[in-house]
Amino acid sequence: MIVRQAANVLEIMEFFAQTRKPATLAEIADHFGWPRSSTFNLLATLSEKGYLYEPRPRAGFYPTPRWLAMARMISEVEPLPPWTHTLVTDLSAETGETASIVAPAGVMAVFIDVVESKAAIRYFATIGHRVPIHATASGRALLLQYSQEERDSVYRKIEFKQYGPSTPISIEAVETELRNSIQRGYCQSFGDYSRDLAGAAIPLPISDRRLSVVVAGPEFRIGPKVEEVAALIARTVDRLRPKAAA
Amino acid sequence: MIVRQAANVLEIMEFFAQTRKPATLAEIADHFGWPRSSTFNLLATLSEKGYLYEPRPRAGFYPTPRWLAMARMISEVEPLPPWTHTLVTDLSAETGETASIVAPAGVMAVFIDVVESKAAIRYFATIGHRVPIHATASGRALLLQYSQEERDSVYRKIEFKQYGPSTPISIEAVETELRNSIQRGYCQSFGDYSRDLAGAAIPLPISDRRLSVVVAGPEFRIGPKVEEVAALIARTVDRLRPKAAA
DNA sequence: GGAAAATGTACATATATGTGAATTTATATG
DNA sequence: CATATAAATTCACATATATGTACATTTTCC
Missing domain, CATH: 1.10.10.10 (Winged helix-like DNA-binding domain superfamily/Winged helix DNA-binding domain)
Structure with a gap:
């Protein structure tokens, strides 16, 4: 209610x-x-x-x-370390797309930092924006950090809806996609939740917080270069993340 | 309700x-x-x-x-000019008391910037704190900037209460106090609203906004030096306010 | 300067809403 | 591993609450 x-x-x-x-x-x-x-x-x-x-x-x-x-x-409490904002800023600048830091919220994933693309056609998201955790690249990058039990507990609360043709509509479909993501080295989504929207994401554990980074934009722009974008995300994280930290 | x-x-x-x-x-x-x-x-x-x-x-x-x-x-919109924060910071440092910028809100006055005293016994106020406009030094410093008609309109909505022995409980009492304030060159209050609390305030018009600055603290500390404090406020405003501005 | 329009305020009442009790899910303990 | 305990969720119903209506005040316009 x-x-x-x-x-x-x-x-x-x-x-x-x-x-x-x-x-x-x-x-x-x-x-x-x-x-x-x-x-x-x-x-x-x-x-x-x-x-x-x-x-x-x-x-x-x-x-x-x-x-x-x-x-x-x-x-002021546990703010994100400053380098994460540099991360999304750089990613958005280099890809020309919208880049975000995402955190879990039950069956949803919340955007907690966003740098928007400057393109006329772009993924419009704001801090606080929420998307289903199982049907998005950013969300699945969060799920990858859960234990099997924790994931099961989340699955039980999910109401599987067919948002688009490629939406995973069963626990098994989600688990399969997660396995594929591990193989692939990154998470991706092509209109799984929002029509015409594609994104690439990787997990971003910071101390004991489970976060993820995602770059998202229109399918026609992201599509051809997902792999490249994913690699860029990984490289940029490597570059910016303090070496000592976990 | x-x-x-x-x-x-x-x-x-x-x-x-x-x-x-x-x-x-x-x-x-x-x-x-x-x-x-x-x-x-x-x-x-x-x-x-x-x-x-x-x-x-x-x-x-x-x-x-x-x-x-x-x-x-x-x-971000019309923030207070930065010098007003310096103003309250300086005033608090020099007097050892709590200093604030105050704005009108109907029959109340709201604190919109506050630097607290570091003394153990002090006036405890936070941004957003509200006090009756007619029964406080800061409030009366706002009323001084109103036209007679505007003041009358406010008076009609005030519910006059005897907060303390010196609270003005009639329109005439408030008007008299305002006249005295003009004579004196500053507004003051000795427990008019809060027991044991004394304060000195002066109007602080900024562009077309009607604000006031107040320094307030326990009666026993402020009492002996109200005039001095008031003079300090005036001098500090003079020093910090950009010369060109209205 | 006076009438009309717009805005702000008070209150009784019907109804949308908060809540106690029941159910389910998660965690701790023997 | 089973059972107990605690936490989270659901739901039907009584009641606290949002609102229609009426009134007061302020502003606008002629």
Whole structure:
């Protein structure tokens, strides 16, 4: 069950992150199609808690820097080592595609760092974006780091859907693909989840965290050079990862 | 009316900002005294929206960097000019007290930048902290920048409460205090809102934003030197504010 | 300067939502 | 390895909550 008002808080914040300017109650209510009275209650709650204020009289609400202060606190802990950001930056620059660091979240994989391609036609992803762990290159690069028991436990919760012609729709299909990936030396996906999208990924264990790096883009661009891209990822990781570390 | 689940989202995030480590469903539920089922729904909602993930298997949830990305987006717009942070840093260092930048939020004043005193006994405030606009030095320094009509409009919404012996409990009392502040050259408060707390503040208009700076601390330390502190604030603003700017 | 339009606020009520109890899944213990 | 204990999930129902309606205030426009 989705908690509506919790989701609404996030939507409001995303709204401000997009528009980047104060908005009045009426504007917000109209934008979301929410009743004024409900919008009023929500804005009042956020204001009372010190997360919204009125930068100038009558110009509407805007988030206080409290969001930033809180987010900084949260992200200061075990931040990704700086070289991982260099990694995705370099990969995106050299391939011209979108490169990301990905982490597990149950049956999903979450993007925790993203550098977008500059191409007009590109894979559009943002930090926080989620994809099925079994039907994507990045996700399978995570699964490779699990023990058999852990994988089984994940499989039990997966609802296998035919996202595209090549989506693995059974545990055995996924396991087979994982074995192939080990053979191949990298994980790949051709529209397994998103139409026309292809990607190459490899596991990226950092201390005891199980992460993965992925480069993804339109099938017609990635297709011909998956192997090359995968090799580049591996080389770049080798180059950037501190030698001493695990 | 307070929107409970909206408030809960904020509480969860604050919880993570404090503990700074992953927490399981059970831990979160116990911490807040929430039923597990409700906690489950909330965590699922936050996860589904890409704001929570599971950094390592079975170690519980933690916010994704998406919070940070969003907060950065929001705060990039019209950030406070850098010299205002220097201002509060310097003021806190020189006075040994807590120094803050404050902005209006209806009948309240919100702290939008805070440098805390290092003293054991000190004014404890955080970004996002709110105080009544009419019963605090910082708030009155905001009111001084309003036109008479705007002030009247604010007064109509204030619920005058006797927070302490010196709290102004009528419009006339507030207006008188404002006139005195102009005479004096700065705003002050001695326990008008918080017991034992004293502060000195002056208006800090920046472009078309109405802000104020305040230095606050225990009455016994601030009391004897309010005038001195106020003068210091004024001098420091003079020193740091770019000459060309309005 | 006055009327009309837009915006913000309060409250009772029907209904969407949170929750207690039951079920399933995972982990610890003998 | 079986059993016990703890954690995570599901679901039907009573109740806390979102909202329609009415009212107040502010702003716009003529």
